[in-house]
Amino acid sequence: MVTEFDTIVIGAGPGGLAAAYALAQQQRVLVVENDLWGGTCPNRGCDPKKMLYSAVETRDQASHLQHDGLSGIPEINWPELMAFKNAYTNKVPAGTLAGLKAANITTVHGQPRFIGADQISVAATTYRAANFIIATGQTPVIPQIEGQQYLQTSTDFLALPKLPARIAFIGAGYVALELANIAASAGAEVHILQHNQRLLRDFPETDTRLLATALTAQGVTFHWDTELRAVTENATGYSLTTNTSLQLTVDAVFAASGRQAQLAGLNLAAAGVEATAKGVTVNDHLQTTNTRIYAVGDVVAKAQPKLTPVASLEGRYVAQVLLGKREALTYPLIPQVVYASPQIAQVGVKLVTAQQAPTQYEIREQDVTQWYTFNRIKEPTARVTTIFEQATHRLVGAIVYSSIAEEVINYLTILMTQHVTKAQLSQQITAYPTPASDLAYYL
Ligand SMILES: Cc1cc2nc3c(=O)[nH]c(=O)nc-3n(C[C@H](O)[C@H](O)[C@H](O)COP(=O)(O)OP(=O)(O)OC[C@H]3O[C@@H](n4cnc5c(N)ncnc54)[C@H](O)[C@@H]3O)c2cc1C
Numbered sequence: 001m002v003t004e005f006d007t008i009v010i011g012a013g014p015g016g017l018a019a020a021y022a023l024a025q026q027q028r029v030l031v032v033e034n035d036l037w038g039g040t041c042p043n044r045g046c047d048p049k050k051m052l053y054s055a056v057e058t059r060d061q062a063s064h065l066q067h068d069g070l071s072g073i074p075e076i077n078w079p080e081l082m083a084f085k086n087a088y089t090n091k092v093p094a095g096t097l098a099g100l101k102a103a104n105i106t107t108v109h110g111q112p113r114f115i116g117a118d119q120i121s122v123a124a125t126t127y128r129a130a131n132f133i134i135a136t137g138q139t140p141v142i143p144q145i146e147g148q149q150y151l152q153t154s155t156d157f158l159a160l161p162k163l164p165a166r167i168a169f170i171g172a173g174y175v176a177l178e179l180a181n182i183a184a185s186a187g188a189e190v191h192i193l194q195h196n197q198r199l200l201r202d203f204p205e206t207d208t209r210l211l212a213t214a215l216t217a218q219g220v221t222f223h224w225d226t227e228l229r230a231v232t233e234n235a236t237g238y239s240l241t242t243n244t245s246l247q248l249t250v251d252a253v254f255a256a257s258g259r260q261a262q263l264a265g266l267n268l269a270a271a272g273v274e275a276t277a278k279g280v281t282v283n284d285h286l287q288t289t290n291t292r293i294y295a296v297g298d299v300v301a302k303a304q305p306k307l308t309p310v311a312s313l314e315g316r317y318v319a320q321v322l323l324g325k326r327e328a329l330t331y332p333l334i335p336q337v338v339y340a341s342p343q344i345a346q347v348g349v350k351l352v353t354a355q356q357a358p359t360q361y362e363i364r365e366q367d368v369t370q371w372y373t374f375n376r377i378k379e380p381t382a383r384v385t386t387i388f389e390q391a392t393h394r395l396v397g398a399i400v401y402s403s404i405a406e407e408v409i410n411y412l413t414i415l416m417t418q419h420v421t422k423a424q425l426s427q428q429i430t431a432y433p434t435p436a437s438d439l440a441y442y443l
């Protein structure tokens, strides 16, 4: 049996769903998913992570106000916190599926396989379409070492019924930092093994070093220049062997050394779609080497950060292309936030770029700890670095180190996108005193 569609979307995460919804009014759309409807972000990524982080934030706020009106730091009750998270995530797949059906989008659960340039098979059925969108995301990299079967991933962490007493994370990127912060806040002994000396390599070193110090004070131990070689199970837990003399036995080890494109089983060769280790190769219209097939989101080989709003934007863009748009994709500013204690956020021109071109950029680094906004909540340290283009005096980049960095960076992103000047801001009233009422001081 062959079933015909205008567009078939493979993968029901933020990228694929954004494309499917944007096409559904004008096209016959099929979405194929082989695991959880909704994808990584709401099931095993951003959203559950930030549900757990809610308790961490509250605990941080309370601990900052000790002896300034509060006595006693609340303890995190892991099983209750996990139940709170599960109450949210358990509803995601069915809710996503119901939304697709309500939008008249056909859905199939199963493993799709390209069997030609314009068709796939799922179980015994063949589906043909004028266009396809590959939106299959990424999956954690598992280091190929002795004892790799003992390594768990972020997915396992976000579903832990009981918090292990001793935990090691391999890698010092987004996933390791955010999950280590949650685990340490909830009372675990936490170790981060990093093969070099760099944490959060995308972010400026001054801020990441400060974060390392803050996390160390909360009980996270960093083991720099340390490569995991083997994991063995014994009576007391998992023993880690590394390239150093480190002797470490823990109750759980999590691989957080990056993610890779999820392409297994798709048989891309049959459709003439090329991919490298970095993901599916696309042009500036997100078109693959088969011009009828597009790719969006984390699965794409691209320079932009792999984040939910980026995947959604790409999904909406490809839908517009399929409905007639001709312009190449240009990305807006993309704010990035690491949700630790505190958060680090950045947007626009990178600090290292500005430092290398002093005639082009002016850098203003401000310790804002004593500003009213940050002093009121007793932030131990808060910093805002702003980068201006010399020729226009426009704000073109920012880095924020604070427990409210997520909000400040969003405001700064809007100011930068809209090219708002200090004079224009002075005509605006924002509620006072709030993080928004500081904005003029950043310009
Ligand atoms: C722990 C963690 C925390 C994160 N936190 C944040 C955050 O705070 N903010 C942020 O912006 N981003 C965050 N991210 C990244 C974010 O989750 C991704 O950028 C986003 O989910 C990408 O969307 P996507 O649609 O490209 O892929 P995905 O969400 O991964 O969706 C892909 C879908 O395709 C399905 N699929 C895969 N292979 C096949 C196949 N062969 N056939 C059919 N279906 C298939 C998958 O099951 C999945 O449902 C986080 C990621 C992780 C792992």
Ligand SMILES: NC(=O)c1ccc[n+]([C@@H]2O[C@H](COP(=O)([O-])OP(=O)(O)OC[C@H]3O[C@@H](n4cnc5c(N)ncnc54)[C@H](O)[C@@H]3O)[C@@H](O)[C@H]2O)c1
Pocket (backbone or CB within 6 Å): 143, 170, 171, 172, 173, 174, 175, 176, 178, 194, 195, 198, 199, 200, 201, 256, 257, 258, 259, 305, 306, 307, 336, 337, 338, 339
């Ligand atoms: N807050 C957020 O927006 C958020 C949170 C989590 C994840 N994410 C997304 O998910 C992506 C993946 O996160 P991640 O932390 O897994 O990857 P990452 O690329 O951020 O970090 C990988 C870490 O592993 C280390 N590493 C690399 N190769 C290694 C090896 N062979 N052995 C040991 N360590 C090694 C790297 O040096 C780095 O520290 C992020 O880049 C981001 O796009 C975003």
